[in-house]
Amino acid sequence: MVAYKSKTVERIRLPSREERERALEGAGYNVFNLDADDVFVDLLTDSGTGAMSDAQWAALLRGDESYAGSKSFHRLESAVADVMGFPHVVPAHQGRGAENVLYGTLLSDGDVALNNTHFDTTRAHVANQGADPVDCPVADARDPDAEGPFKGNFSVERAREVVDEVGAEAVPVVIQTITNNSAAGQPVSVENTRRVREFADEIDATFVIDACRFAENAYFVAEREAEFADAQVAEIAREQLGYADALVMSGKKDGLANAGGFVATDDADLYERCKGRAILYEGFPTYGGMAGRDLEAMAVGLREATEEAYVEDRVEQVRDLAAMLDEADVPVYTPAGGHAVYLDAEAIYPHLPAAEFPGQVLVCDLYREGGVRGVELGSFAFPGTDRPELVRLALPRRTYHREHLEHVVETAVAAVENAETATGLRVATEPAMPELRHFTAELEPVG
Structure with missing residues (x-):
């Protein structure tokens, strides 16, 4: 319907x-x-190309374009805390801006970043830091005809093989992309997210969730993971995202906005480090390269995405x-x-x-x-x-x-x-x- x-x-x-x-x-x-x-029909990307709701269009009119301390930023900050569970937010002009802020903070030359499957800009930002992006998809991800329920999962077994080769100290970041865009948009189970959390703890790595399509992923979890059969999308999203140390987000996907993104974390030290890089590349931390009206649209869109x-x-x-x-x-x-x-x-x-x-x-x-x-x-x-x-x-x-x-x-x-x-x-x-x-x-x- x-x-x-x-x-x-x-x-x-x-x-x-x-x-x-x-x-x-x-x-x-x-x-x-x-x-x-x-x-005629443009299916190049779903990033920033969607139609905003009437509530989002109305929100544009209250955009606070103040350089510092914008009311619109605080509304986005509140939406991220309510919907995603993270208190600290560093806005950026779009997802790749947020990737630059986060991975530029976490990665250095010679590091290795593990991901269920790196997407193009993620791979490029990792490589731009002199680090090596290594994919860890499950075996079924490469089979277009396999019918597994969670073909987007992160292979912890493959990740351990990489750690055995390079050493845990070379892997400061473990990333899980939900849904897994480069693996045909396949979903990731909450159980797999828990396993990745445990693995990241084992090797003392920061666990990042690329949350661009977090609500869509939660919908699949409700359908396919027995533990969550009676749960709401909003509940599942909070549960799954809560295992991460930080999120990187393009608000142009499940933020339902035409521009913007952010890094979110519950780590106060990481937040301060990201703010410093954001000022250099994106803008003051309460606008981050976004107009106030776009902050407003994303704040509304994040809430709508889990309806x-x-x-x-x-x-x-x-x-x-x-x-x-x-x-x-x-x-x-x-x-x-x-x-x-x-x-x-x-x-x-x-x-x-x-x-x-x-x-x-x-x-x-x-x-x-x-x-x-x-x-x-x-x-x-x-x-x-x-x-x-x-x-x-x-x-x-x-x-x-x-x-x-x-x-x-x-x-x-x-x-x-x-x-x-x-x-x-x-x-x-x-x-x-x-x-x-x-x-x-x-x-x-x-x-």
């Missing part, structure tokens, strides 16, 4: 196929380089798209995650080797066939890692309707039907930092 109704609309247009072909070539076969006006009706509608829309694609014989990663459907490009283009980026080929074909923009999360986005060749279709929150989903399915079917004739891509130009190449690199057809 849909939990909201539209009060504002935006007209969108599907460019002609000829226009799409020209735009794709002009973008260097990288859809990050496309103009938004050239996209049962909202999060059920959110996750079920993603499931609907996955089911429609599966019924149309489009290979998808199963089970569906909380914020996106992930297409299995390797299954669609078995004749293309990883070196020719089958995921990026699919991204281009989706745009070419129907003006749909997704993002590759395979060998192009994560060079030098062993990842499935996946394409993420991330649904902006409270934005698209069933007719849009039907168009996405029709587009994907057309791409699959023409898959045998698809040719690969190679990198033509790329930035110096490999962890970030998919944002700006340009490609060209092979042959």
Whole structure:
């Protein structure tokens, strides 16, 4: 059941196929380089792209734009304490700003950071500190057809192997991302979070939860973890987040805002250290690079994100798209995650080797066939890692309707039907930092 109704609309247009072909070539076969006006259904990301509620729009008007001591900051601080359980908050302009503040504080040259699976900016921030980002996913995470309930879990066994190799003193940070974006948005169990807490204590490491999609994760826990069968999303979220020493958060996901993020902690010393770095890179600690009105919108959004009706509608829309694609014989990663459907490009283009980026080929074909923009999360986005060749279709929150989903399915079917004739891509130009190449690199057809 849909939990909201539209009060504002935006007209969108599907460019002609000829226009799409020209735009794709002009973008260097990288859809990050496309103009938004050239996209019909934009599933590039769910970060900051959703529709805000009427309560959030009303909150914008009371934004306190004071440089220091903003009332809007205190409302965000109160929301983080109530919803997430952490008393100390350092705001940032978005999630990667918060990553810079936290990991710049915790990591040094030669360190190792363990994560269930690092996402692109997380990996880049770890590497930027001279540290080594090491993924510790469970075995099923790399299998698009496995049906495990918590394929996003952190493998403590793999983490112990790494510690045996490098020594506990080299691992100051253990990170758990919920839901696990790079593992197809798969959820993480509370029991796994407890085990990671115990492991972090064993090696005297700071335990960080990347909480971007904490409410969506809690919804899966309520469904799949027997201990929490009768619990509310808000209760589960507080329980799970409470095992961490610190949170890093993009408020553009389950903060339901268009801008902003933060670091939160219950460690007073870590809070003071993060504040110092935040002043250098983000702004004074009571605005952190955000406008007061955006602080207000996020404070409201954090509370809305744990409302049962909202999060059920959110996750079920993603499931609907996955089911429609599966019924149309489009290979998808199963089970569906909380914020996106992930297409299995390797299954669609078995004749293309990883070196020719089958995921990026699919991204281009989706745009070419129907003006749909997704993002590759395979060998192009994560060079030098062993990842499935996946394409993420991330649904902006409270934005698209069933007719849009039907168009996405029709587009994907057309791409699959023409898959045998698809040719690969190679990198033509790329930035110096490999962890970030998919944002700006340009490609060209092979042959």
